[in-house]
Amino acid sequence: MFIVPEPKKYIQKDGNFYFSQNLVITIPENSLYPESIHAFTELFKNYTAGKTDIEFLQSKKLGHTAVISEKPFDVCTPCIKSKSDYEYELEIRENFAMISFSETIGLIHALISFLQLIRIEDAETDIRLCVPCYDIYDKPDIAFRAIHLCVFHQTSLSFLKKAIALCGMTKCSHIIIEFWGMYRYECCPEISWKEAYTKEDILPLIKYANGLGLEVIPMLNHLGHASQGRICFGKHSALDNNLSLAPLFEDDGWSWCTTNPKTLRLLEECRRELIELCGKGSYFHIGFDEAYTFGTCRRCSKKDRNELMKEHLINITEDLKKYGRRPIMWSDMMHKNDDYDNKMYWLSGHGEYKIRPELPRDIIMAEWQYICTEEFKTAKSLAADGFSVLTCPWDTAENIDAAVNTAKNNTLMGVIGTTWHTLSQMQWLIPYISDKMWGDANLSIQEYQLCCSYHVRRCVPAEGRYENAGFSEQELSGHIY
Ligand SMILES: [Zn+2]
Structure with a gap:
């Protein structure tokens, strides 16, 4: 596991979430600071060797959930069980990653974990980008x-x-x-x-x-x-x-x-x-x-x-x-x-x-x-x-x-x-x-x-x-x- 700090619980699943030039991060309305949108736009570019642009899409339909996918995510999600400050869950599947959180800080930490999992792989021409499929549950010992x-x-x-x-x-x-x-x-x-x-x-x-x-x-x-x-x-x-x-x-x-x-x-x-x-x-x-x-x-x-x-x-x-x-x-x-x-x-x-x-x-x-x-x-x-x-x-x-x-x-x-x-x-x-x-x-x-x-x-x-x-x-x- 190459995430520091190491998450509290995690299971690696089969498969990888492959993505290319564009990723859409659909988040609940006003769930991220403007400074975070700016910082993560820069970081996603940097962690993908300059290949991937991200777009943040604010949705009124999402509860305490955010979705990373190649296309906009337009499904209502229920408000999942409430979490404490800093607590988050990150499920990565072959076509998307879903984040559950309560406070903005939980969403930020889940995005940081996602960034840390990005792998740059060889491809016939150029490279390809992926994140291994995982179920991650995380929260810190000290606030x-x-x-x-x-x-x-x-x-x-x-x-x-x-x-x-x-x-x-x-x-x-x-x-x-x-x-x-x-x-x-x-x-x-x-x-x-x-x-x-x-x-x-x-x-x-x-x-x-x-x-x-x-x-x-x-x-x-x-x-x-x-x-x-x-x-x-x-x-x-x-x-x-x-x-x-x-x-x-x-x-x-x-x-x-x-x-x-x-x-x-x-x-x-x-x-x-x-x-x-x-x-x-x-x-x-x-x-x-x-x-x-x-x-x-x-x-x-x-x-x-x-x-x-x-x-x-x-x-x-x-x-x-x-x-x-x-x-x-x-x-x-x-x-x-x-x-x-x-x-x-x-x-x-x-x-x-x-x-x-x-x-x-x-x-x-x-x-x-x-x-x-x-x-x-x-x-x-x-x-x-x-x-x-x-x-x-x-x-x-x-x-x-x-x-x-x-x-x-x-x-x-x-x-x-x-x-x-x-x-x-x-x-x-x-x-x-x-x-x-x-x-x-x-x-x-x-x-x-x-x-x-x-x-x-x-x-x-x-x-x-x-x-x-x-x-x-x-x-x-x-x-x-
Ligand atoms: Zn004096």
Whole structure:
């Protein structure tokens, strides 16, 4: 079975559904987003070596059913038993494929499964296209299945589209986009690099993501990482542009200065712009990790640091309510370090856990632990305190398994797979964690790597250009002599 994530139940039947230049997808009226129609029109062309055009036909007669066939399908179908969100059935026969679903997302996932089954076969002249006959029943184990994607200075729009396509084709539910100084805010262009992407650059990718059923969660660090950079390189997207922006930050530039009302106004404006950019959604990721020197300037240090942090969190939470959104925060500063084995847990707090009882439970805790290979005790502690919790692994299979199992075994809210600066070297990562979040990961790392290049090749065709192919521009880094 070459569908990732692997469907929950499937039976292969005899025969194949052969099709040629045209396919008609008859769907119930208004059952797909316009962005989905656009995205799937492109994807069907790409997955059929440019041979097949699809036409979406909206029908008033169809219940929660869609039909893929060579000719329009014009029969009334009864409303089949209702399905939960994300649940779908796909029956593929020799002349058609029938999809049963309740919500739009189920229809999108069934279309993605169909695309993944398309085979290109030899024929006497040219090629022919088919999909093997199957009965598939499918639904995910976890509803909230997110991937965190970083846009660094070196991240091309083409690479970003590949990463988004991969999250869509492996049926994630959310992507979190973090711009590392690489989004041009209208309210203050100087806080981003001159090469930052504009709204016009990014919007088509947001729509593409939405078309594939992904909710896009905007992200901006609201405490540490205020430079929109990493501590190890010392680049500061605001202060290296204009040092007179210094009062917005603590003296060393690493954290925002939250007793400066101008800082709070700027963050509010940036949130508004990102929310407008990222489209409909229920969340906003506010970062909040590694704020080593928060509250240290002359004005801030006169106040209690924990109180400052609490006030900041409450203000953000209240503002996000206006948009119907909940904040997601990294929770590494929200634990009593001594309670955990530091060989298994990485924590950066200094007593901030004391504010936990007073924080609004609208705040969702994103508990990242990258060396932990047991059920995350930290995550369970936050859940016991009444928080919605997302477990966040990174770059080893053992760590991913531990994070996903923690979420599943303790019915936590879900999982965020993080990818940071290593995504292009880890082709296996997104297919692996997506499979694990949906059901179970049964393939080898090599098979997940091949799954990545299989989709990348189709979703963002290289058109024969070496640097456009695969998941990184070059196979070798640096100069080769
Ligand atoms: Zn300050």
